[in-house]
Amino acid sequence: MITVRPLHDPIYLTIAFEQAGETELSDRGFDLKYSREENPTVRLLEKNVALIEEGVDSLAFNSGMAAISTIYLSILRAGDEVVLPMEGYGTTIQLAEELGKFGVRVKLAYPSAEALNEAITENTKLVLTEVVTNPTLKVIDVPEVIKRAKEVGATVVVDNTFSPLVFKPLKVGADGVIHSLTKYIAGHNDVIGGALIWGDLDPENLWHWRRRLGSIIQPFDAWLVIRGLKTLELRFERQSRSAQAIAEFLSEHPKIEKVHYPGLKSDPYHSTASKIFSRHLFGGVLSFLHREGESGAKAFLRRLKRVFPSPSLGGTESLATYPVISAAKSMPEDRRRLLGITPGLIRLSVGVEDTDLLIEDIDRALRGG
Known part of the structure; x- marks a missing residue:
């Protein structure tokens, strides 16, 4: 029997x-x-994830949606109201709306603190908000939303998938934090998982709902996420700095009409991001509007060589996606227009490749080379 301590924990x-x-x-x-x-193995992952968010503890799930399902089912009852930003993850919104058959009411608000706070009333039981929206990178002043929700006694859970390391929702009063571990935390585009971290939620109730739903992450998948966690700091910083450079390049490109990235000083959400983020890093995701609309966007995606045209984000490989057929596919057309999700919009998740080579690939694809 081996009695010495191994470098890597067993699975x-x-x-x-x-x-x-x-x-x-x-x-x-x-x-x-x-x-x-x-x-x-799962417990080791849960402890590490709780440390990242400075939480009391966490539960790990086989997907981010499993974590969100547990939040809904453990907190909401018939007659309760949940408030969500309308530019939230599509399946998060769809599941909430489907709970209507059990008597749960859903209110969708424009993704701003002002609109969300107006939607929150004495009837609100749960507010589930994101920090940075997908795909147009709007930054919500989450501390202001938490303040309003607490005035009416609502539970606040924050999806912090886009902003690990730079924003700590629990430190500003959130009750829980959701992560799609699939994205930045695992970071290698090879494992699916989710996590729920809490400061002021009932852990026994949450644990029993995960047990009933059978949605715990598998041990090998948990180990893969633990492996990814070891390089989160390095990856997120490199991805953020590369995204900043690419956003600045695109903001001057003749083929691009508009760039959405809160790291740009010209971006309307730069001041909010600078206020709530603890570090001068703005993540590895940006989006941009092609001047030639749908035809230009689709041609761009076909011409890419180094960047892979695919959904998801936060991994080591750079991915470009077309939101109208992915993140916003289920969204009504009028809501897309309101949010600025048009047929010329492309979302880019920056990986850890050489920044200059990525810019070269993007430029060539835009110019038709």
Whole structure:
């Protein structure tokens, strides 16, 4: 038997644990008996993710939507009202709306603190907001939303997927934080996962809902996310700085009508981002509007060589996506127009490749080379 401490923690690929007349308890007091409920590899991931958000603890799930489902089902009851930004993740909105058959009411607001605060009333039970919207990179003054929600006693959960390391929702009063671990935290475009971190939520209630739903992340997937966490700081900084350089390049490009990136001083959300972000980094995602509209955007995607045309974000590879057929596909046309999601819009998730080579590829694809 090996008794020395290994450099890397082991993966507990087991469905069950020994029960010789009694059950061993996990470190948070639940029975360690079946990996659908607790697993040591998953617990290591949960502790690490909680540290990132400076939370009390966390639960890890097999997807970000599993985490959001747990939030909805553990908090909302018939007659409750949930407030969401209308430029939120499409499936998050769709699931909330589908809960209408159980008596849950949904209010969608323009993604600004002012509009969200106006939507919050005495009937609001849950506010689930994002920090940076997808795909137009609007930055919401989340501390102001939290302040208003607390006035009416609503629970606030913040999807912080786009802004790890630079914004800490729990420190400004949020009750919980959601992450799609698939994105920046795992960071390699090879594993799907989600996490819910809390400061002031009922952990036993959340744990039991995950157990009932069977949505715990698998041990090997958890280990892959743990591996990715080790380079999060390095990756996020490089991706942010490359995105800044690419945004500045595109803002002067003759083929581009508009660039959405809060790191640009000309961006309408730069001041909000600078106020709420703890570091002068603005993430690795930007979007831009092609002057030739749909035809120009589609031609650009076809011509890319180094950047891969695909959805998702936050990984080591740079990805370009066409929001009208991905992130905003399920969104009504009038809402797309209101938010600025037009057929000429392209979203770029910057990876860790050489910045100059990425700019060269983007420029050539824009110019038709």
